[in-house]
Amino acid sequence: MATSVLEHAPARDHEASGLWSWITTVDHKRIGILYGATAFLFLLLGGLEALLIRWQLAKPENTFLSPETYNQLFTMHGTTMIFLGVMPLSAMFFNYFIPLHIGARDVAFPRLNAFSYWVFLLGGLFLNSSFLVGAAPDAGWFGYANLTSKQYSPGMNVDFWVIGLQILGIASLAAAVNFFVTIINLRAPGMKLMRMPMFVWMSLVTQMLLLLAFPVITVALIFLMTDRVFGTHFYVPAYGGDPTLWQHLFWIFGHPEVYILILPAFGIVSEILPVFSRKPLFGYAAMVFSGSFIAFLGFGVWSHHMFATGMGPVADSVFSVLTMLIAIPTGVKIFNWLGTIWGGSIQFKTPMLFALGFLFQFIIGGLSGVMHASPPADLQQTDTYFVVAHFHYVLFGGSIFALIAGAYYWFPKMFGTLLSERIGKVHFWLAFIGMNLTFFPMHFVGLHGMPRRVYTYPAGLGFELMNQIETVGAMILGFSFLVFIYNIWISMRGRAEHPAPADPWNGATLEWSIPSPPQAFNFAEIPTVSARDELWHQKQQRGGTLPEPQRVSGAGIHMPNPSYWPLVTAVGVLVFFLGFMMVGWPLNVAGGLLTALGAFSWAFEPAG
Amino acid sequence: MAHADAHALHPPTSTGIESRKLAIWTFIGSECLFFASLISTYLVYKGKSLVGPLPHEVSQCMLHGKMQQCEPMFEIPLVTFGTAVLLFSSFFVVMALNGAQTGNRKKLLTWLSLTVLGGLFFAAMQIYEFTHFYHKGLGYTTNLFSQTFYTLTGFHGSHVTLGAIWLGTLLIQAFRGKLTPDKAVNLEIAALYWHFVDVVWIVIFPVVYLMR
Numbered sequence: 001m002a003t004s005v006l007e008h009a010p011a012r013d014h015e016a017s018g019l020w021s022w023i024t025t026v027d028h029k030r031i032g033i034l035y036g037a038t039a040f041l042f043l044l045l046g047g048l049e050a051l052l053i054r055w056q057l058a059k060p061e062n063t064f065l066s067p068e069t070y071n072q073l074f075t076m077h078g079t080t081m082i083f084l085g086v087m088p089l090s091a092m093f094f095n096y097f098i099p100l101h102i103g104a105r106d107v108a109f110p111r112l113n114a115f116s117y118w119v120f121l122l123g124g125l126f127l128n129s130s131f132l133v134g135a136a137p138d139a140g141w142f143g144y145a146n147l148t149s150k151q152y153s154p155g156m157n158v159d160f161w162v163i164g165l166q167i168l169g170i171a172s173l174a175a176a177v178n179f180f181v182t183i184i185n186l187r188a189p190g191m192k193l194m195r196m197p198m199f200v201w202m203s204l205v206t207q208m209l210l211l212l213a214f215p216v217i218t219v220a221l222i223f224l225m226t227d228r229v230f231g232t233h234f235y236v237p238a239y240g241g242d243p244t245l246w247q248h249l250f251w252i253f254g255h256p257e258v259y260i261l262i263l264p265a266f267g268i269v270s271e272i273l274p275v276f277s278r279k280p281l282f283g284y285a286a287m288v289f290s291g292s293f294i295a296f297l298g299f300g301v302w303s304h305h306m307f308a309t310g311m312g313p314v315a316d317s318v319f320s321v322l323t324m325l326i327a328i329p330t331g332v333k334i335f336n337w338l339g340t341i342w343g344g345s346i347q348f349k350t351p352m353l354f355a356l357g358f359l360f361q362f363i364i365g366g367l368s369g370v371m372h373a374s375p376p377a378d379l380q381q382t383d384t385y386f387v388v389a390h391f392h393y394v395l396f397g398g399s400i401f402a403l404i405a406g407a408y409y410w411f412p413k414m415f416g417t418l419l420s421e422r423i424g425k426v427h428f429w430l431a432f433i434g435m436n437l438t439f440f441p442m443h444f445v446g447l448h449g450m451p452r453r454v455y456t457y458p459a460g461l462g463f464e465l466m467n468q469i470e471t472v473g474a475m476i477l478g479f480s481f482l483v484f485i486y487n488i489w490i491s492m493r494g495r496a497e498h499p500a501p502a503d504p505w506n507g508a509t510l511e512w513s514i515p516s517p518p519q520a521f522n523f524a525e526i527p528t529v530s531a532r533d534e535l536w537h538q539k540q541q542r543g544g545t546l547p548e549p550q551r552v553s554g555a556g557i558h559m560p561n562p563s564y565w566p567l568v569t570a571v572g573v574l575v576f577f578l579g580f581m582m583v584g585w586p587l588n589v590a591g592g593l594l595t596a597l598g599a600f601s602w603a604f605e606p607a608g
Numbered sequence: 609m610a611h612a613d614a615h616a617l618h619p620p621t622s623t624g625i626e627s628r629k630l631a632i633w634t635f636i637g638s639e640c641l642f643f644a645s646l647i648s649t650y651l652v653y654k655g656k657s658l659v660g661p662l663p664h665e666v667s668q669c670m671l672h673g674k675m676q677q678c679e680p681m682f683e684i685p686l687v688t689f690g691t692a693v694l695l696f697s698s699f700f701v702v703m704a705l706n707g708a709q710t711g712n713r714k715k716l717l718t719w720l721s722l723t724v725l726g727g728l729f730f731a732a733m734q735i736y737e738f739t740h741f742y743h744k745g746l747g748y749t750t751n752l753f754s755q756t757f758y759t760l761t762g763f764h765g766s767h768v769t770l771g772a773i774w775l776g777t778l779l780i781q782a783f784r785g786k787l788t789p790d791k792a793v794n795l796e797i798a799a800l801y802w803h804f805v806d807v808v809w810i811v812i813f814p815v816v817y818l819m820r
Contacts, residue, residue: 108627181630185621211634215642221651222759232755234649240658240752249645262640593755600777 001039016562027520031117032044032095034413038121045128046080047478049073054438054474060459070159070455071138076131077296078141079161083168086395089403090264091120094179097236100511100518101197103188103527108181110560112174118570119171126469126574127164130157137161139455141379142254144226145235145246150228156581161575162225169214169221170573176210179203187451190529192358194288194312197509198281201288202267205295209256209263212299217253220246229580239320243308251302259298259489261395262362263291269355272409275505276352277344280533283336288331290336297326307375308382309464311425312465315377318561323373330366349505350424354405357432365390368440368443382451386446392439404431404484410487412504417495423487430480438474441466502549506535521557523535524549563605569598617790632797635806639691640768643808646763647815650756657751665820669757671745674703678745681753682817683737690733692730696724698806701775701799708792715788716787720795722803727772734765757816767805770775774798 020358025031030321053073056065065073095113130136137155139148148158183204189198196204223234224246231241235246274281281287287451302364303311303319337359346352367388372378381387404427411419445466450457455461503512512535531537539546576591618626644800660667661678669678702725738758746754778795781787788796 023753109631177631177638180634184631185623185625186629191622210639211638215638216645218642219645223649226748226755226759232759233750233752234755240653240656242652245649245652249649253643511742534794 003037006019008553011452021562024564025112026106026114026560027548028095028099028106028110028113029414029518029520032092032097032111034097034117035120036092039085039092041126042080042084042124043089044481046085047481047538049080051474051478053077054471057457058471059467060461060464062543063458065094065455067157067455069139069478071453072131074453075137075161076128079127079137079165080548081395082141082257083126083165084127084586085404086399087172088120089431090206090399091175092117093199093264093403093410097410097511098182098200098203098516099186099554100241100522101200102152102183102191103510103523103529104186105526106521106555106560107178108186109178111563111566112178115566116148116171116175116178116188118567119167119174120574122162122570122574123167123171126167126578127160127446130160130164135160137164139506142250144250145224145227145243146237148224148228148246149236150356151236156174158224159228159581160238162221162228164580166218166221166578167574169218172210173214174205176214178593180207180211183207187528188526194285194530195529195532195534197267197473198270198284198287198511199264202263202270202291202470205291206260206263209260209295209298213256213260217257218227220249220253223249242525244306247309248302248307250523251305252299254305255302255373256295256298257561258391259295259413261297261399265358265399266291268402268406268409269358271509272355273340273403274533275409275507276347276349277341277346279340280345280508280536281336281350282339282342283332284532285333287336293329294326295324297329301326301544304373304378304380307378314411319374320375324370327366327370327373329505334366349408350421350428351405351409351505352417353425353428354401354408354431357428357435358401358405361393361401361435364440365393365395365398368393381446383452384446385397385442385452386509389439389442389446392442395494396439397435401431401435402448410511411491412500413511413516415492415495416500416502417491418504419487419491419497423483427483427487428526430472430476430483434473434475434477434480436469438477439473441469441473442560445470467560502588503546504537506539508536510534513538513549515551519551521554521559522554524554561605563602565598565602570601571597572596572598616791626661626793629800631791632800637802639808641806643760643764643811646756647811648762650760653752653756657753657772659751661741661750661753663816665755669745669750676820681741681744681746682748683740684817685739687817688812690730691809693726693733694806694809697730698803699725700726701795701802705792705795705799706751708787708795709789711789712787716782717779720775720782722777724772724779725767727775727802731765731769731772734761734768740761745758749799752769760812760816764805767778767808771798771805775802 022030022034025034030369052065053070056062056070071109097106098104120257127137133156137160138142138157139153139161143158143161146152152569183196183200187193220363223232227234227236233241235241235243237243271288272559300608301319301323304317304323307316307319368386372381372387372390408419409426448462450461450463457467500516504516504517505512510527510529511518512525513527529535572593572595573589574591575594579585579587579589579591621627621630623630660669661681663682664680666680667677670733671678675796693800700719704716704723707713707717709721743752744783746757748758775798778787781794783792
């Protein structure tokens, strides 16, 4: 069998170009860009779905959307934003920056990395192809049984959802194995675990969550699929099945999933706040331990999503207490971020603005979250817009703001030019105003009783004004994304005239020690690390700045060969799963054989 | 001594463990949750079937078109024998690995063949068992017992089968003289997966077959 491919190809100083080079790439930086571009497009699609929802809800008894279409839109909005938006945007940063942060030339398994991307792309396209046949998933992003049974959802909608998520789950699991091994095993000499950038720590914890949470939803989806396709009764009460089995399995995955969505954001903000305060991160060790503790506890709180299912007082109390406990390590992080900024020399550049916006909005989201932790309070809040307010504050105001902050921060490294500061500030204010205008009123309208996941509301209940404000806010938010796109476009257009230096922000971590954008092999020489915030340490020793790194030939550095087998294998996986929806076992067999062909060819591919 | 050679042949890593070995351990950790979910569901639904057949007791079930008395499903002696074969095959693969690491071709080929045969025997035993149950009235969708049983043991059996194919591929490589001591780690990784599949069965066998 082939040994690791990380060995024998001659290094190329300039990247191969053209479509084929992107299709066969195994370079973590290119794969990161692929993830980012794809995820951004899906994010815009999810945003469009949201705007349609908001347009429908702008007035009571509106007839802009039918109930059926509305159900498809909110289901796809949630599913898209979570699985095709936030997660792969985080994956963009995992891909591009984990190897750079730890001083490695690539991830542990470059072809597996490419495989993860292709499976993600195919899964996302498959899921959205449901729109083309007018059968987009329509049972919520959490697909509760037994609404999802064949009896109550006879169309193909839920099948698209089940199979789409199974495919995406494979991408996430493969990537999680890859990044976990990369972080544990490929660190440069001297890069001890407690010297790693906080982004890498939070990413490591996220990979562990992925590894342990995704198998559970895989099983939940398998049961749902066998119920729908083969006629089992895992979730069917009439035959002894229990619909709450779905809820338990789903939320045992689902709660860790929300930490998967927020921990990378925590990591990004923990990189940006120190740089733009010119102060090291306050309480590094406490940040590591609190992040780890949040993840660990995150596996113990799942039934706080089930307070309304009648689990009984003992279960309710236990999950309530554990949920409240999570506020403690989260609070530690918030105070440490504040401690980082306190007394610092604050640079109000766009990455910092978005990071500060994150801090403000995540606190608000956390406060409403801890309110849900009380079962009696939650019985009023659940299934109302109060919950919608909570999770949009943490997911949009939190994760998305942090991801945008990361985009502004790392854009110069990835693309060799800075995004415009002027346009960035316009983007920020539009986003901040739009975000708060859209989601803050939801707290009120939710507590006044407006239910979630319903296509309209009656007039005269006092919901009208808040909904109008929310729709206006959503339009502003949508416009802010156009400003963002314009910023990207205009900055890329002018990048030859405005090249970015290696270290535009006076950064502390290793990615700023190499040219912007980096050469294929990342580091001319693998660095030796002697401190946390290694680059600040080096600058201190050299009297303030480091010389601009030069591009070198890279001769003698071995980089992995490109390969198309990851794509072939990914197509095999798609075809295999399609067999459960159409044609039947012949497609399962064909897909299985194609996957096997891809996997064997990959394994036996010559290393050099 | 052979271990030292094997370790020196991979690029340096922060832990000293080869990355592919760490990867299979990581994958195994994830798979633990997969099987834990399947086993938990089996336990949650244990004893809750509305109709027979049942694993350990006589029951009423639909057989040959009419409701009648059905015998308990499990044939413990057969499964116990299959269990023993699977457990022994884990021992066999350790011997095969030693053969690979020391360059002892005969040892490698003998023990690896026995491992693959053991795995295939186990899979065959399960296929026989499933077919037999089907003819005794236990279809896939018959009751809660059937669906949890077939799903859990079916997924385990497919893991055994995939493992047997993986080991079989290595066996073919060994016959062609390509599984030399410097490549022994490839067998070690497959062996780790094989041991995991075995450990899962060590949980399934008592929980499903022996516990009442």
